[in-house]
Amino acid sequence: MNRPGVGFAARPVAGVAVTLAVVLTALSGRYGFHRDELYFLVAGDHLAWGYVDQPPLTPLLVHISTTIFGETPMGIRVISTLSSALTVVVVALIAREFSATRRAQTLAAICTAVSGFVMGVGHLASTATYDLLAWMTITLLAIKLLRTNNPRWWIALGLAAGIALENKYLVVLPLAALLIAVLITGPRSVLRTWWLPAGLAVAALIATPNLIWQATHDWPQLTVAGGISEDDGTENRIMFVPLQILQLSPFLVPIWIAGFLNLWRTPTLRWARPIALAYPILCVIVLALGGKPYYALPLLLVLIAAGCQPTINWLTAARTRSRRTTLAIGLTLTALTSALFTLPVLPASAVNFAIPVNAEQGEQIxxxxxxxxxxxxxxxxxxxxxxxxxxxxxxxxxxxxxxxxxxxxxxxxxxxxxxxxxxxxxxxxxxxxxxxxxxxxxxxxxxxxxxxxxxxxxxxxxxxxxxxxxxxxxxxxxxxxxxxxxxxxxxxxxx
Structure with a gap:
């Protein structure tokens, strides 16, 4: 059985997560509600097992958040902020699964917290916010399954996938990509167990209420998805590669490339090859469907987690100040540009500067x-x-x-x-x-x-x-x- 190399860097990782939560909270009251949040407010007053365009979890969480913390931009975003902070922790846990040291785990947490995508979805109450945490949790459980070859992890996977399906059906995409990757690279033994159908049964049981709602309403969500693909599919395909780079940060590209190579080449991580291969497979699926580029971004965070130990090794190999300075500058620029384009740091009168990169900024004004x-x-x-x-x-x-x-x-x-x-x-x-x-x-x-x-x-x-x-x-x-x-x-x- 493969084991993580060291313990978890709980304190520094928690410090990074709390810092992100503080920043998001401090800025959550600027501008105003996003158009989607205004929709969720009304949906929360019409709680049901499904809606035309989504399952019920996000409207439910919005209803809970506003009931406890108030029907304000700040109040609606509290659970989103907590979700993003938890995402930082989960990515650091993923890095640990890849035998990352405490320093590398902390770096993984920092890279996640300063990335544009995590800041952007953390600022708003949206399906993407909770979907990101769900994807990271499912990936962590899948990694544990592959590393330990313990089939009981299928039950936990089924539980996480079922909850994720009550938020957004997109979770089937990374699951499909991981399945294809395992069939290509192995270990196929994790598929030859009755725990797999048991996990599927758990997921189906949790997702059943929404599936029944969709079936009894003629599957409107498929109509919505088809319309999005028809309207935006060509633009999504053209912008796919640029937005994969921009929406996390160009400065993080070397780290996620290092992560892919680490998972693919390192003999002790041979069991993790399907995780590396799942990302390009997911990209092909998203491109074929004409889906939005951000659909593939969560697996890039997994590659970043895998790339942090090679990055730490690169820093320590030469023991030169220039390498540490290069990394520090890259992370600082990532944090500054991410905040500029995803958080309401600019005056509302200057928001047109950010809109070409992130149109969601303008939708709050x-x-x-x-x-x-x-x-x-x-x-x-x-x-x-x-x-x-x-x-x-x-x-x-x-x-x-x-x-x-x-x-x-x-x-x-x-x-x-x-x-x-x-x-x-x-x-x-x-x-x-x-x-x-x-x-x-x-x-x-x-x-x-x-x-x-x-x-x-x-x-x-x-x-x-x-x-x-x-x-x-x-x-x-x-x-x-x-x-x-x-x-x-x-x-x-x-x-």
Whole structure:
């Protein structure tokens, strides 16, 4: 049985994790809610075993976080912050599995904490935040399975995979990549055991409630995924390699390359070859599906964990100050650039500098301003007609913002045909008055469902942030061309 070389560097790793948590907490209240977070707030008020676009775990965690810590940008992100801190610890544990010394484990924790991807997902409450921790945990358990050849680890793997499936189905991708890698390189003995189907049964049991929900709702999540691939697949493939480098950090590239070579070439780590091979296999799968480049990033963190011991060896081989200085400068630049492009450190008025690299920065700005603009347009409707009027948002971010901020400025509950908003509520046929449409871009085919439409306002976030909602058109129509019950199915949007 292979064993890790040394004990766990608990104190320094915990120090790195706590430092990351402190930084994320200090900045979590700047800017505002992200569009996805506004959607999760409403989803948390409609807890279910599934949603059109995702399983139930993230809305549940958001509901728990805001119930305990408050319905604010800071409150919604507490569990996300803790999740990212735990991710740092798990990556250091993975490094230990590869016989890394305490210094190398600490380096693995630092590299994880300063990487752009971990900072970015740690700042927001998102499915990717919890998915990253799930992937790291599953990989750690898979590594233990391969290292010890103890088939009982399949049960723990099944438990982790089942919970991960209640957050996002993407977890099947690294699992598929690892399975293919084991079939290619071995050891295939870990597959020839009844503990494997037992682990699969555990995963299936935990995932069953959401799978039943999806099956009874005609698998809408597959429709959403297909739409994402169709809309963004070509761009995702073109940007795949550049974003693999940029979204972690260019300065970490030598470390993860060293990690791949370490797992592939080191005789004592021969058992870990499938872990190295799983990354390129996962890249091929993601490229074939047209998935987003960040889908493959978690396995790069595993390679970074594997590359930290060779990096420490490189530092100590020459015992020269220049090598230590090079590493220190690289990590410092990684931390600074990651923070600049993934955390709200810039004034909101300067966010356009970061948006070309990380568009999510801009999606946290301008929601109160959008709501105010909508309220100004709404109050153009004669007061005696407002009881029968409808406020209709074009996407879930707009609908979430209007739900959150609208009551304070006299707006009614918004309706939307986007994602699960379609299922949560629809206008009554008695609401046969004017309709105020919130449209990112005016669409004649869309407006053809309504009568006498004309633009009565434009959204301006006040800082010229070049995000998706800047310039959104507010279009007032005198009514619908058919009762809402007949019109509603045509207004459904999955992406």
């Amino acid at each position: 301008g929601w109160p301003e959008l709501t105010t603009a909508v309220a100004n347009a709404w109050h153009q409707i004669p007061e005696d007609q407002r009881a029968r009027a409808v406020l209709f948002a074009g996407n879930y971010g707009e609908a979430g913002a209007l739900t959150k901020y609208g009551p304070a400025v006299g707006l009614p509950r918004p309706y939307s045909g986007h994602m699960s908003f379609y299922d949560w509520s629809q206008p009554s046929d008695m609401q046969d008055g004017p309709v105020l449409l919130v449209e990112q871009e005016r669409a004649p085919a869309y407006e053809a469902n309504f009568t006498n439409c004309h633009q009565v306002g434009t959204v301006d976030n006040g800082v010229n942030a070049d995000n998706e909602e800047q310039g959104t058109a507010l279009v007032l129509c005198t009514g619908t061309k058919a009762p809402w019950s007949q019109l509603w199915p045509a207004l459904r949007r999955y992406y």
